Amino acid sequence: MTTTRARIATVEVGDAKPYTISIGPGLLDDGAALAATLRGRHVLLISDGNVGPLYADRVTRALRSAKPDLRVDGYVLPAGEASKTLAHFSQAIDALAAIGATRDACIVALGGGVVGDLAGFVAACWMRGIDCVQVPTTLLAMVDSSVGGKTAVDLPQGKNLVGAFHPPRAVIADTEALLTLPPRELRAGLAEVVKYGAIRDAAFLDWIEAHAAALLDGDDDALSEAVARSCRHKAEIVARDPYEHGERALLNFGHTFGHAIEAEQGFGGLNHGEAVAVGMVLAARLSARLGLAPAADAERLAVLLARLQLPVAIPAGLQAGALLERMRLDKKADAAGLRFVLWGGIGEARAVAGVPDEAVLTVLDT
Ligand SMILES: NC(=O)c1ccc[n+]([C@@H]2O[C@H](COP(=O)([O-])OP(=O)(O)OC[C@H]3O[C@@H](n4cnc5c(N)ncnc54)[C@H](O)[C@@H]3O)[C@@H](O)[C@H]2O)c1
Numbered sequence: 530m531t532t533t534r535a536r537i538a539t540v541e542v543g544d545a546k547p548y549t550i551s552i553g554p555g556l557l558d559d560g561a562a563l564a565a566t567l568r569g570r571h572v573l574l575i576s577d578g579n580v581g582p583l584y585a586d587r588v589t590r591a592l593r594s595a596k597p598d599l600r601v602d603g604y605v606l607p608a609g610e611a612s613k614t615l616a617h618f619s620q621a622i623d624a625l626a627a628i629g630a631t632r633d634a635c636i637v638a639l640g641g642g643v644v645g646d647l648a649g650f651v652a653a654c655w656m657r658g659i660d661c662v663q664v665p666t667t668l669l670a671m672v673d674s675s676v677g678g679k680t681a682v683d684l685p686q687g688k689n690l691v692g693a694f695h696p697p698r699a700v701i702a703d704t705e706a707l708l709t710l711p712p713r714e715l716r717a718g719l720a721e722v723v724k725y726g727a728i729r730d731a732a733f734l735d736w737i738e739a740h741a742a743a744l745l746d747g748d749d750d751a752l753s754e755a756v757a758r759s760c761r762h763k764a765e766i767v768a769r770d771p772y773e774h775g776e777r778a779l780l781n782f783g784h785t786f787g788h789a790i791e792a793e794q795g796f797g798g799l800n801h802g803e804a805v806a807v808g809m810v811l812a813a814r815l816s817a818r819l820g821l822a823p824a825a826d827a828e829r830l831a832v833l834l835a836r837l838q839l840p841v842a843i844p845a846g847l848q849a850g851a852l853l854e855r856m857r858l859d860k861k862a863d864a865a866g867l868r869f870v871l872w873g874g875i876g877e878a879r880a881v882a883g884v885p886d887e888a889v890l891t892v893l894d895t
């Protein structure tokens with residue numbers, strides 16, 4: 530497959546160590562792009578049980594074509610959120626030790642956000658930090674998790690509780706990988722795309738509404754535009770606030786509720802994007818209940834997410850009180866209590882402290 534350079538979009542992330550997000554078709558075969566930031570002789574290619582068989586050989590071939598003396602080893606996780614654990618982190622670390630990876634080695638994270646978060650955390654920890662190139666293969670990973678350097682694994686007690694900030698050296702997003710993505714996973718990615726419109730870009734939300742059918746159909750042009758616009762939003766925010774001291778928390782819209790749902794379901798129920806879809810609707814309704822935003826905006830958001838075939842209600846069987854307890858381990862909470870990302874309406878998110886538990890419980894119960 531040849532790479533059509535003219536169709537590659539790039540987004541620069543102006544972090545302390547700046548890096549480039551390359552977006553376009555054919556990049557999985559583009560050895561020059563994949564290997565551009567490699568320094569040493571070792572690569573550990575981390576993927577999962579679905580992505581590895583589809584794409585690992587191609588990426589390995591492309592890397593070797595650019596650097597013939599490169600040693601490329603693999604570590605394959607079982608697919609799914611339940612693998613984002615310290616146990617798999619530890620196995621990946623063992624794989625690095627087994628190949629004798631030096632400090633100039635590189636992790637290539639080939640997969641969705643589960644692979645990317647775990648592989649990034651492995652890179653952050655091996656010898657106190659080696660390079661990581663993110664090669665996202667899900668829509669969610671292309672628009673969100675591959676960018677910004679949040680890396681983590683889950684604990685049974687909660688999402689992403691053990692991790693580090695460790696920005697990638699490069700992000701290489703081959704939009705053709707989306708052709709093999711199951712529809713449910715495509716929809717999960719659309720939830721995080723909607724998030725950018727919801728928190729900071731009302732015009733982007735209008736565009737998503739206008740292109741909902743094309744996005745759901747996997748239309749290449751619509752998806753490529755969604756990826757590029759989303760990456761520009763995320764890049765702008767993380768460049769200004771890489772360690773989430775302020776503005777970056779807005780990217781957590783819907784996540785205090787969503788993460789509680791994922792954890793309460795033992796990371797085997799709704800996937801992340803689905804849980805965030807429900808969480809965004811709850812955050813919007815909580816905002817309306819507190820008099821911060823028009824109720825009509827919450828309903829407009831719920832209608833859009835439902836059109837994108839995402840869930841908009843808490844799954845049956847989950848208890849409001851148990852979800853609230855889960856939220857106490859949210860990373861935005863501090864000694865003063867919980868903090869929610871709420872909004873003043875479409876495009877206007879803000880972090881809010883001091884939200885009464887009763888208001889949260891009421892929203893969880895309705
Ligand atoms: N670090 C961040 O900033 C950040 C941001 C958002 C989400 N996340 C994390 O990302 C994770 C969710 O990521 P996800 O939605 O990509 O899920 P995922 O990594 O579990 O991938 C979803 C499924 O799609 C399969 N898959 C991946 N690419 C494929 C392809 N091209 N073709 C066929 N199958 C493919 C995977 O094997 C898996 O079964 C969560 O753990 C979430 O917490 C992190």
Ligand SMILES: O=C(O)C(=O)C[C@@H](O)[C@H](O)[C@H](O)COP(=O)(O)O
Pocket residue numbers: 673677679688689721773777778780781784860
């Ligand atoms: O990049 C960020 O910052 C985000 O919050 C993006 C979220 O979509 C993502 O799910 C993130 O992993 C959540 O972070 P956490 O700090 O709540 O664990």
Ligand SMILES: [Zn+2]
Pocket residue numbers: 673721784801805
């Ligand atoms: Zn998320």
